[in-house]
Amino acid sequence: MALDRDGSLTRLEALTAREAGLVACRRCLCVWPLGTERCGRCGARLVSRDPRALSRVWAWWVAGVMAYVPANTYPMLRMRTLLHSEEQTIIGGAIELFRLGSPGIALIILLASVGIPLAKFLCIAFLALSVRHGSRIRARTRMRMYEIVDYIGRWSMIDVFVVAILASLVQLGMVATINPGPAALAFALSVIFTMLSAQAFDPRLIWDGIETAVVREAAEAERA
Incomplete structure (x- = not known):
């Protein structure tokens, strides 16, 4: 999904991070496979959506x-x-x-x-x-x-x-x-x-x- 320059919505043939099975740490922004409980870098709890x-x-x-x-x-x-x-x-x-x-x-x-x-x-x-x-x-x-x-x-x-x-x-x-x-x-x-x-x-x-x-x-x- 993306936004055009005029603000209209378009659908792109690309996967989001969640669809690709990835989750990002909100503290240090390191990316891990979906299902990982703790960030291996900073130890924060990983949640795709709370x-x-x-x-x-x-x-x-x-x-x-x-x-x-x-x-x-x-x-x-x-x-x-x-x-x-x-x-x-x-x-x-x-x-x-x-x-x-x-x-x-x-x-x-x-x-x-x-x-x-x-x-x-x-x-x-x-x-x-x-x-x-x-x-x-x-x-x-x-x-x-x-x-x-x-x-x-x-x-x-x-x-x-x-x-x-x-x-x-x-x-x-x-x-x-x-x-x-x-x-x-x-x-x-x-x-x-x-x-x-x-x-x-x-x-x-x-x-x-x-x-x-x-x-x-x-x-x-x-x-x-």
């Missing part, structure tokens, strides 16, 4: 969404001085940075802590639904979407890194202290769960849907 992959994707996705809610409602940063104490959420801290004349830093924090996580949730949900129910969007586009989500997942931790750096640098004893709030742990868990959800998704399922559609179209054409 029927429970989408279930794990949704399980980690729901856990990530549940952790993301308190990450944005509880304080990310707690600052205490001799005169007063202050707590800041992610969005509140970005607004405060903007008010203090640092719009660039505020934009980066909003993008990394709000925009990217929400985009990841939407993209992972769309990919899982497109595999289950089909999609008009080309498989190549969906594959690129998956690669982007898998790559940028780790960069969403920037807010937690900022809090950790501030907490370690600004410790002035009785004068002022900065400590991470409960949202820091919730946000870190949300990022980790989202990364696990993306890693649980098997991108080969995207191409399986294309092959199934081509076979169905070919059968209908022959009957006609």
